[in-house]
Amino acid sequence: xxxxxxxxxxxxxxxxxxxxLSCTYDTSESDYYLFWYKQxxxxxxxxxxxxxxxxxxxxxxxxxxxxxxxxxxxxxLKISDSQLGDAAMYFCAYRSKSGGSYIPTFGRGTSLIVHP
Amino acid sequence: xxxxxxxxxxxxxxxxxxxxxxxxPISEHNRLYWYRQTLGQGPEFLTYFQxxxxxxxxxxxxxxxxxxxxxxxxxxxxxxxxxxxxxAMYLCASRGQGYxxxxxxxxxxRLTVL
Numbered sequence: 001x002x003x004x005x006x007x008x009x010x011x012x013x014x015x016x017x018x019x020x021l022s023c024t025y026d027t028s029e030s031d032y033y034l035f036w037y038k039q040x041x042x043x044x045x046x047x048x049x050x051x052x053x054x055x056x057x058x059x060x061x062x063x064x065x066x067x068x069x070x071x072x073x074x075x076x077l078k079i080s081d082s083q084l085g086d087a088a089m090y091f092c093a094y095r096s097k098s099g100g101s102y103i104p105t106f107g108r109g110t111s112l113i114v115h116p
Numbered sequence: 117x118x119x120x121x122x123x124x125x126x127x128x129x130x131x132x133x134x135x136x137x138x139x140x141p142i143s144e145h146n147r148l149y150w151y152r153q154t155l156g157q158g159p160e161f162l163t164y165f166q167x168x169x170x171x172x173x174x175x176x177x178x179x180x181x182x183x184x185x186x187x188x189x190x191x192x193x194x195x196x197x198x199x200x201x202x203x204a205m206y207l208c209a210s211r212g213q214g215y216x217x218x219x220x221x222x223x224x225x226r227l228t229v230l
């Protein structure tokens with residue numbers, strides 16, 4: 001079974017600075033999806049960014065980018081120019097693309113605190 | 117509002133009582149997921165529907181839990197004879213047939229068992 005590990009229970013960053021959240025995963029598959037989801041306090045979880053394993057180029061969405069290291073099974077999220085509204089729980093997730101289970105597996109999350 | 121909606125948002129019950137949660141997915145989404153989230157944890161998979169068929173169930177889903185999705189639209193998650201360990205946030209998510217794999221989540225139903 002695939003596992004997703006987020007080793008940072010909490011991270012903090014100053015407004016306008018850059019922060020990187022770490023995620024590692026374990027799989028024997030070669031093609032899959034990786035996701036970062038954001039869960040603001042008392043709000044629903046929303047997708048931040050998605051990466052397909054066969055794509056070597058790192059995904060980017062405005063201030064959010066990933067560093068995808070397939071051989072190392074690492075998928076970190078970089079938030080640039082941090083804003084107060086970025087404060088939330090961030091979850092890394094894995095989903096198989098072929099064979100096996102298509103059920104997304106989530107990490108335990110990283111709480112991001114943004115200081116003004 | 118065309119997002120995923122869940123009802124009720126909060127439920128407080130006494131141990132031993134039955135509770136039922138409802139999820140209305142995005143209308144064109146044929147895949148529906150239930151997850152459970154406890155404090156300090158990520159979402160843990162409970163069960164998955166494709167249309168009205170329940171295709172996967174987690175070992176977390178004991179025989180006190182049952183989920184349905186009649187007609188492939190809304191879904192219900194029932195917990196019978198609740199225990200204090202059932203206290204958690206129950207999240208519903210839906211997904212369309214596209215290959216992107218993104219889940220769209222509701223705001224969750226928080227259960228407190230006294």
